[in-house]
Amino acid sequence: MLIIFLGLSGFFTWLYGSDVFLVGQASLQSFFAVAYWTLFFFTPAITMRTIAEEKRTGTIELILTKAVSDWQLIVGKYLACLMLIGVALLSTLPFYFTLTNIGPVDHGAVICGYLGLLLMSSAYISIGIFSSCISNNQIVSFLLSLLIGVFFLIIFQALSSNFTGVIGSILSYLSISDHYQSLSRGVVDSRDIIYFVSITVFALMMAESYLIRRNLSEK
Amino acid sequence: MDIIVEGLTKYYDVQKAVDDISFTVKTGEILGFLGPNGAGKTTTMKILTCYIAASAGSVTIGPHNVKDDQEIIKKSIGYLPENNPLYTEMPVMEYLAYVAELQGVSSSMMRERIGEMIRVCGLNDEKHKKIEELSKGYRQRVGLAQAMIHDPEILILDEPTSGLDPNQIVQIRELIKSLGKHKTVILSTHILPEVEATCDRILIINRGAIVADGTAETLRKQAQGQELLTVKIEGGTGDQVIKAIQAIDTVEMVDPVSKDNLTLTVQSKAEATSIKAIFDLCVAKKWYLMQLTPLETRLEDIFRDLTLN
Numbered sequence: 058m059l060i061i062f063l064g065l066s067g068f069f070t071w072l073y074g075s076d077v078f079l080v081g082q083a084s085l086q087s088f089f090a091v092a093y094w095t096l097f098f099f100t101p102a103i104t105m106r107t108i109a110e111e112k113r114t115g116t117i118e119l120i121l122t123k124a125v126s127d128w129q130l131i132v133g134k135y136l137a138c139l140m141l142i143g144v145a146l147l148s149t150l151p152f153y154f155t156l157t158n159i160g161p162v163d164h165g166a167v168i169c170g171y172l173g174l175l176l177m178s179s180a181y182i183s184i185g186i187f188s189s190c191i192s193n194n195q196i197v198s199f200l201l202s203l204l205i206g207v208f209f210l211i212i213f214q215a216l217s218s219n220f221t222g223v224i225g226s227i228l229s230y231l232s233i234s235d236h237y238q239s240l241s242r243g244v245v246d247s248r249d250i251i252y253f254v255s256i257t258v259f260a261l262m263m264a265e266s267y268l269i270r271r272n273l274s275e276k
Numbered sequence: 277m278d279i280i281v282e283g284l285t286k287y288y289d290v291q292k293a294v295d296d297i298s299f300t301v302k303t304g305e306i307l308g309f310l311g312p313n314g315a316g317k318t319t320t321m322k323i324l325t326c327y328i329a330a331s332a333g334s335v336t337i338g339p340h341n342v343k344d345d346q347e348i349i350k351k352s353i354g355y356l357p358e359n360n361p362l363y364t365e366m367p368v369m370e371y372l373a374y375v376a377e378l379q380g381v382s383s384s385m386m387r388e389r390i391g392e393m394i395r396v397c398g399l400n401d402e403k404h405k406k407i408e409e410l411s412k413g414y415r416q417r418v419g420l421a422q423a424m425i426h427d428p429e430i431l432i433l434d435e436p437t438s439g440l441d442p443n444q445i446v447q448i449r450e451l452i453k454s455l456g457k458h459k460t461v462i463l464s465t466h467i468l469p470e471v472e473a474t475c476d477r478i479l480i481i482n483r484g485a486i487v488a489d490g491t492a493e494t495l496r497k498q499a500q501g502q503e504l505l506t507v508k509i510e511g512g513t514g515d516q517v518i519k520a521i522q523a524i525d526t527v528e529m530v531d532p533v534s535k536d537n538l539t540l541t542v543q544s545k546a547e548a549t550s551i552k553a554i555f556d557l558c559v560a561k562k563w564y565l566m567q568l569t570p571l572e573t574r575l576e577d578i579f580r581d582l583t584l585n
Contacts, residue, residue: 121327122325124350273329
């Protein structure tokens with residue numbers, strides 16, 4: 058998985074299309090644009106088995122009857138996935154070191170870009186974990202998290218251009234691309250950070266409420 | 277810690293899986309949970325271990341209620357779920373260490389506890405293998421080891437001996453028995469001799485309701501009522517023997533088993549015993565008493581009576 062991610066993003070950054078050499082600037086802009094898409098597919102592939110696999114093999118019963126609460130389980134899964142993404146992003150650091158040798162790099166923009174990628178992955182991870190809670194089947198949860206992801210990535214954006222006024226601005230606020238782009242350009246705005254963090258927290262809470270339903274006494 | 281279950285009811289959608297059951301298990305008691313498939317055994321265990329919530333009724337474990345103090349209760353329970361799910365990609369030792377840490381075993385005790393579990397469950401030869409490489413019986417041992425790793429006050433075991441070889445079954449039974457002396461143990465099983473061999477008390481449930489509760493002996497007495505004896509006598513002719521035995525006042529019925537009428541099944545009247553009378557009869561007539569065996573109702577028969585309606 059890691060190798061595919063690195064291979065894809067490396068290929069598009071250095072060799073194909075509007076790569077670093079074509080643009081003629083020592084900037085990671087093209088890498089961030091590629092990672093924006095690769096992470097979109099990469100993250101659900103990591104999260105799809107988190108809860109779904111536990112439910113299929115029955116180990117979820119094992120772990121939740123230990124001294125672990127549903128919330129702890131979900132946050133644990135989230136942190137594990139975030140760490141994996143973190144490692145993936147760390148392994149792209151050689152791109153950055155190579156660039157600094159080629160020419161002057163805007164270090165602030167790079168740091169912000171990485172922050173943006175991490176925040177975006179965090180939102181995708183929590184959406185992925187929520188999807189994983191819903192189904193016992195990994196493929197279903199993969200597709201479901203892609204579907205939810207597509208809403209945030211494209212559909213809200215597309216819809217917002219068709220609406221005006223409050224609805225339009227809400228939809229455009231919900232779209233990931235605006236928030237990500239301003240971050241990857243090097244603008245750290247608390248609104249963007251709050252946006253990603255709140256998606257993360259909300260999706261994780263949804264995941265917990267879905268999981269904990271079995272342990273609530275219904276009428 | 278005592279377990280007190282009161283009026284426990286659980287619905288799955290509209291289906292009633294557990295129907296208003298109440299029972300108490302005391303410290304130092306081993307309770308055997310019996311019942312046909314789908315009777316509600318596993319559901320009850322899942323509720324006791326805080327995995328699913330009951331629709332109605334209460335479960336109190338020690339001073340805690342399963343609704344409010346899940347964290348404390350989960351720590352004091354060792355649970356072996358049905359079908360023994362395990363993280364099969366982990367090596368045995370690592371897995372036990374992981375479970376021990378989750379259950380709050382201190383790092384100074386960790387090595388000792390893991391070593392103890394490996395020894396008790398006979399895992400020494402397999403301890404470095406991944407769980408997925410183990411046979412079913414060894415996986416079952418790992419399941420037992422992880423349930424007992426934190427030395428819990430309460431053990432809840434869903435079919436603990438399934439998949440084990442006969443030697444191991446005996447070992448595990450002995451282990452459960454010795455643990456049961458100062459802990460609270462609930463185990464479910466289909467194997468009836470196992471219940472007799474290990475449990476102090478038997479609870480038979482059928483269709484979500486308790487149909488019998490007591491020791492193997494009391495259940496037998498309830499089911500049986502009348503004494504049944506197999507008697508074999510030599511030294512007289514068949515007719516003489518039957519007539520003489522029928523003349524005893526405590527005997528209700530005599531059935532010949534063998535053709536020569538010398539082996540008989542003797543049924544006594546309710547709450548009476550004919551053993552001494554038969555012995556005295558043989559002495560008086562100078563017959564040889566070759567066999568005099570009380571026929572016990574087997575647990576299987578009781579089980580069948582109670583669960584097939």
